[in-house]
Amino acid sequence: MGLIRGVARTAVIAGTATAVSNRVSRRQAGRWANQEQEQAAQQQQAAQAAAQQQAAQQQASQQQSGGMDAKIEQLKQLADLKAQGVLTDAEFEAQKSRLLGS
Template sequence: MPGLLRGIVRTAAVAGTATAVHGRVQRRQDAKFAQRDADTAATRNQAYEEQMAPPPAPAPAPAAPAAPAASATEDRLAQLKSLGELKQSGVLTDAEFEAQKAKILAG
């Protein structure tokens, strides 16, 4: 009987240890899988939110650049040249020429 009792105690100890180890491993795996599932769900939710978000408003078109000052200067020079040609041809008097020239230079 003592041998039989020793065998039963040994079997109970091994089974108890195995059950405790199995429980610890099971809890650790459950925690790991729960964390992985939570990360996957968070990634999926973030992707869904990005997909459902309205598209960003298009950026406003850049304003057309103002006419460069060189162009305005060239335009004034062209007007003054044509005014000078009109004066030389006799179409404009000196007073009319000076008045038109003042308007061009002021504008």
């Protein structure tokens, strides 16, 4: 009877150890999965922020180049008015300085 009792006791201990080990493994796997999800979310947010910043820079660049094109066109119009005699040299220089902001 002692042998059966020893074998049964060993089986219970082994079963308990297996159950505990499985529970710990599942809990740890859940923690790792949560960490991976958090890291993926952070990377996605960083990528979105970078894309927004790049879009803002492109828009600012386009606005600056668009503003320069408009200034060039206005300078051409001023030069035409000066060539036609509508503007004097002083008026042309004043308008050019105002336009170029210097």
